[in-house]
Amino acid sequence: MNTSQTQNSARIAVATIPRAAGLAAGIIAALREHGLDAAQYDVNRLDEVADMSEVEVLLSIGVLCRAQEMDRMPRLRAIVSPVLGFDWIDADEATRRGIAVCNTEAAENREGMAESTIMLLLALLYRLQDTEALLRTNAGADPIKRHILKGRTLGIIGWGGITREVIARLAAWGCHFIVHSRSASAPVPGVSFVPLDELLARADAILVLTSLNPATRHMLGREQFAMVRPGTLLVNTARGAIIDEAALVEALKSGQLGAAAIDVFEKEPCPPDHPLRELPNVILTPHCIGHNEEAKEAGPGLTAGILKTLAEGGMPDSCRNAEALARRD
Template identity: 35%
Template sequence: MATPWRVLTLAPLDRDLVKGLFKPLGDAVELLFPESRDEDGLLAVLPGAELIIGDFTGLFSLDKRVLEAAPHLAFVQTPSVGTDSVDVDMLAKAGIPVANTAGANARGVAEWALGAALVLCRHLAWADRGVRAGGWPQRELLARNPREIHTQRVGIVGYGAIGSETARLFEALGSPVSYWSRRRRPEASATYRELDDLLAVSDILVLTLPLTPDTRGLLDARRLALLPDQALLVNVGRGGVVADDVVVEALESGRLGGAALDVYEREPLPPDHPLRSREDVLLSPHGAGGTGQAQFNIVAAVRDNIVAAVTGKPVANVVNGVDPLVRRR
């Protein structure tokens, strides 16, 4: 009888759910779970791990110490699109493929980006707070210059599965859409512009980029200053692409007319952070992709890749350039 593959699940999922997910594999897998959600719990279970399902909360980072503690590690699957909690380059050098769930939550995140832009354009959250407080800020609302979405030029930074779906939704409402990406997309419906040119013509700027060494701090104060006055920022990518303090400064200066943020440099956002007190900011707890359909898609993608790895088939969505055929170490 073949030795079962040892699958370590780091995400805070119910054990019975995980067991049910891989029940069809029977004795082909042995499931491992950290007994405590801290470094000691992680290090105690790593020596036996061959396949790791990462942690979508970001609590457990997969870095050099993990590789040293897991000599048999052969594959890492993130239950998310982002891989910023995984040292993908280090694992690439070790010949260990890393896969994400690209596209699984694209529609959910794109709908959040569009909905957030509508909230900012029409000041919906601000008006809701005023009415709930006992007021009737009708004239004040008109004085804030509500905008119709089709009149807004939309710029999308990052044109992967989320960026392209976001472009399609804005285009359906009549907004002219441009994009910048690290490589041009010949199939794109939106117009390609160099980054600085894109910023100069974006009334609504949507960030969908992952966080990598190349994208960290990509939008600094100089670049945000290129935006038209009172531009709106929607970030569904990663917080580190634009620093939270840079966003605050742009809001205070009036360069930004509002921001909708689902992601932050530090999560959870610190209780005393100035973003929490601004009425021109819509805050969300990194939940843009948190729809039932998106979660189903992510779980299915994780399951399919673990099944592929165990049964000797190539895994999908490898992000670090390693051969997708998982081999025991």
């Protein structure tokens, strides 16, 4: 465990899984530029930290923060994730306790995820792996089985910043956008909001871009894959547990899904014996495909700014449960 701490007005603590210690160090360096400091704990669980009773603001990088962890921080008033995702934080429990949950929304993060999602979709349509293999194996003949994106119906699950970035980039490509989301509240030109069943039945390609929560866990399983047209493509750059992986493997083997590109898994890193690794019609990447140098450079400063706002008693724009907290007042 690596710890460092000086006095600061908000008692900021940074808990990070050890492999993300570099990111934590960058955020702490940016905090110091704001005149603040923090304790840094490189741990896998918060119970590895002896005493957190004085912590008021917690930055959690992949370290679970549920009721039992919150119990150890009676003065806690905010939990921050330094990235878009925050599914390791029990936001409902935090709201019940009047604790703000914030994340860092670097534009470069959203843009990188949007671009990489489009890249994976194009790689599936143009059968990039198979096409490259023609040259590497000196196969000679080219069995043309590639497809253009123009005119395709894209079924997107989720209506967050990444979805909007994807649509903005593909608006001129002649695609048709159907979106399933519980949060969309007003008509959007060029976008049709539909029930999940309709999206599955109509989409040529399904893009999973929603957050993981109790309502979305395993929202795509055997029943849902049975609704898609044979050969439908699937890209998941959101969270692995949104999809029932056993059902995904079955759908890919049967041809119900034509191919898939998967960047996220229920268990990470993806186990060496995972059946997805054996399938020829999948592209697998280790939950990093959208990460980029630009977001890496921008993130620590943005996160430090959020922590500074909280330390000064303010509420950042990126608070994910501000409305719920307001209703409690």
